[in-house]
Amino acid sequence: MTRVLICYGTSEGQTEAIAERMGDVVGGEGHEVTLTHLKHPPNGLDPGAYDGIVVGASIHGGSHQRYVGSFVRDHLETLNRRPSAFFSVSLTAAHDDPGERAPAAELLEAFLDETGWNPDGTLAVAGALKYSEYGRLKRFVMRWIAGRASGDTDTARDYEYTDWDDVESFAREFTTLLRADA
Numbered sequence: 320m321t322r323v324l325i326c327y328g329t330s331e332g333q334t335e336a337i338a339e340r341m342g343d344v345v346g347g348e349g350h351e352v353t354l355t356h357l358k359h360p361p362n363g364l365d366p367g368a369y370d371g372i373v374v375g376a377s378i379h380g381g382s383h384q385r386y387v388g389s390f391v392r393d394h395l396e397t398l399n400r401r402p403s404a405f406f407s408v409s410l411t412a413a414h415d416d417p418g419e420r421a422p423a424a425e426l427l428e429a430f431l432d433e434t435g436w437n438p439d440g441t442l443a444v445a446g447a448l449k450y451s452e453y454g455r456l457k458r459f460v461m462r463w464i465a466g467r468a469s470g471d472t473d474t475a476r477d478y479e480y481t482d483w484d485d486v487e488s489f490a491r492e493f494t495t496l497l498r499a500d501a
């Protein structure tokens with residue numbers, strides 16, 4: 320059976336939810352899936368033991384989680400040799416306007432440039448605004464940022480912008496890579 324590692328960095332949980340949905344799709348296609356939060360990876364996690372690797376990270380203050388970058392750098396050779404994919408989660412990716420959405424793709428590319436990784440597939444995907452889970456300061460800052468971007472500012476509720484169809488298509492496409500590599 321083909322083994323797939325889906326690992327991620329997350330700060331408020333949306334990237335984890337996306338990774339889990341990808342895991343459902345990849346698992347549904349008959350592959351054995353291991354999901355791992357890279358902030359607390361199991362001892363001796365070895366991407367080389369997997370036939371395919373998907374890595375996800377979210378953007379905060381203009382960059383992805385540092386520990387995800389470290390993981391990619393530490394396992395660069397394996398990642399560049401195996402079927403691999405990267406997805407980047409942000410609010411910028413939620414914009415309808417291509418010009419306003421562009422920085423999401425730029426930050427994704429910057430992550431790849433900085434790490435030297437050349438994945439087979441990439442996805443910039445919209446995340447969520449989880450006002451109910453932020454502390455007071457974070458809620459205030461995010462409301463201000465959302466307001467400046469003409470976004471959603473009612474802090475009495477949460478907003479999810481993730482396009483789950485896109486997420487599932489991306490995961491399904493990744494499984495075709497695995498078949499091609501087998």
Ligand SMILES: Cc1cc2nc3c(=O)[nH]c(=O)nc-3n(C[C@H](O)[C@H](O)[C@H](O)COP(=O)(O)O)c2cc1C
Binds near residue numbers: 328335377378409449
């Ligand atoms: C403190 C903070 C800073 C953020 N900074 C950015 C940013 O610079 N650019 C962006 O597009 N999204 C930004 N976001 C939005 C997150 O990327 C979005 O909420 C995403 O869903 C978070 O994913 P996670 O829950 O997996 O961490 C920020 C969110 C928070 C809470």
